[in-house]
Amino acid sequence: MPWRLLLDKMPKVYFSENINKIIEKIDFSKLGETVAIKVHFGEKGCRTYINPEIVKKVYDKVTGLGKKAVLAECNVLYRGSRTNLKDHLETAKKHGFDFAEIDILDGDIGEKFLGVNVGGISKSARLGKGIERYDSMIVLTHFKGHMASGYGGAFKNIGVGLASRAGKLHIHSNVSPFINVEKCKGCGVCIENCKNNAIKLINNKSEIDREKCTRCAVCIAVCPEKAVRIPWGNSTSEELCKKIVDYSYGIVKSVPNIVYINVLENITEECDCMGIEQEKIVPDIGILLSSDIVLIDKASLDLVNKKSNGKFNEINSVDKNLQIDYAFLREMGEKEYEFIDLDKE
Ligand code: SF4
Numbered sequence: 001m002p003w004r005l006l007l008d009k010m011p012k013v014y015f016s017e018n019i020n021k022i023i024e025k026i027d028f029s030k031l032g033e034t035v036a037i038k039v040h041f042g043e044k045g046c047r048t049y050i051n052p053e054i055v056k057k058v059y060d061k062v063t064g065l066g067k068k069a070v071l072a073e074c075n076v077l078y079r080g081s082r083t084n085l086k087d088h089l090e091t092a093k094k095h096g097f098d099f100a101e102i103d104i105l106d107g108d109i110g111e112k113f114l115g116v117n118v119g120g121i122s123k124s125a126r127l128g129k130g131i132e133r134y135d136s137m138i139v140l141t142h143f144k145g146h147m148a149s150g151y152g153g154a155f156k157n158i159g160v161g162l163a164s165r166a167g168k169l170h171i172h173s174n175v176s177p178f179i180n181v182e183k184c185k186g187c188g189v190c191i192e193n194c195k196n197n198a199i200k201l202i203n204n205k206s207e208i209d210r211e212k213c214t215r216c217a218v219c220i221a222v223c224p225e226k227a228v229r230i231p232w233g234n235s236t237s238e239e240l241c242k243k244i245v246d247y248s249y250g251i252v253k254s255v256p257n258i259v260y261i262n263v264l265e266n267i268t269e270e271c272d273c274m275g276i277e278q279e280k281i282v283p284d285i286g287i288l289l290s291s292d293i294v295l296i297d298k299a300s301l302d303l304v305n306k307k308s309n310g311k312f313n314e315i316n317s318v319d320k321n322l323q324i325d326y327a328f329l330r331e332m333g334e335k336e337y338e339f340i341d342l343d344k345e
């Protein structure tokens with residue numbers, strides 16, 4: 001299986017409090033020449049996103065070996081500081097990710113996507129099109145809680161993070177966006193940007209034709225009044241988690257070599273997409289490495305639950321095993337692992 005190639009054939013998870021020891025365990029000779037380092041830069045107002053110094057150490061190592069490396073991400077679905085390319089780059093730089101080229105894979109407003117057959121309940125995934133530019137990936141994830149998917153780990157980082165805006169809409173909902181007529185000013189910007197001619201003005205308010213709408217999510221990004229609404233909650237938590245895994249499957253299928261690093265520090269109840277300051281809910285633990293996406297999230301959950309005396313499991317009502325169990329069924333990785341503590345060697 002391609003996602004196991006970068007370490008060894010045995011399902012192992014490496015642990016250290018020191019990123020340098022983790023980096024030493026990666027066999028970079030098995031990475032290709034174009035490496036996307038997947039990072040979530042944190043929404044404006046968030047202070048607990050992944051430490052840029054950890055990301056820089058990984059970036060410096062890859063580029064020091066003569067390989068091309070970028071920090072890769074896609075635009076978010078909701079209206080915030082990372083909705084379009086310009087704002088996204090600005091937020092990333094303000095948050096300390098100013099040492100590397102950043103590649104926003106789904107274009108200026110999330111309009112560029114790559115359709116990939118993934119099976120599962122999603123059938124096909126709409127990934128950020130720029131994923132085609134890379135033959136390898138290092139998935140660097142800040143592990144934390146998440147109200148809709150239970151927790152945010154490696155699956156969420158690539159399954160949602162590398163979905164294009166259309167893909168993110170697909171993951172979160174099975175229906176088209178809708179218009180808040182109270183907010184709509186009838187400016188027509190959404191109509192100009194809808195390539196499917198699916199919006200028209202009626203009595204100076206826009207209306208979406210659900211038959212024509214392909215759920216590309218562009219109108220959500222361009223409306224100056226934030227009048228185009230996302231139908232959140234249209235997928236159950238179980239559907240959401242399965243779609244996250246299906247989209248992760250699409251990434252694993254599309255990129256030949258992937259290695260996963262989960263950072264178990266500044267663990268908060270909610271995601272880094274929340275533009276608020278959050279308190280840690282678990283003492284810092286360290287950093288995990290694996291070439292198996294199921295293992296990295298399973299080992300992270302095991303450690304976080306142990307450190308919090310099981311309290312992490314209770315932070316929201318979503319079953320924390322949904323993503324892992326479904327991915328295991330999809331044969332994306334293993335659940336049993338050998339834990340190697342590099343700080344005790
Ligand atoms: S862009 Fe927004 S405000 Fe303008 S017509 Fe469309 S929904 Fe209404």
Ligand code: SF4
Pocket residue numbers: 176177193194195196197198199208209212213214215216217218219220
């Ligand atoms: S989501 Fe639908 S209505 Fe909005 S721009 Fe895309 S196709 Fe048009």
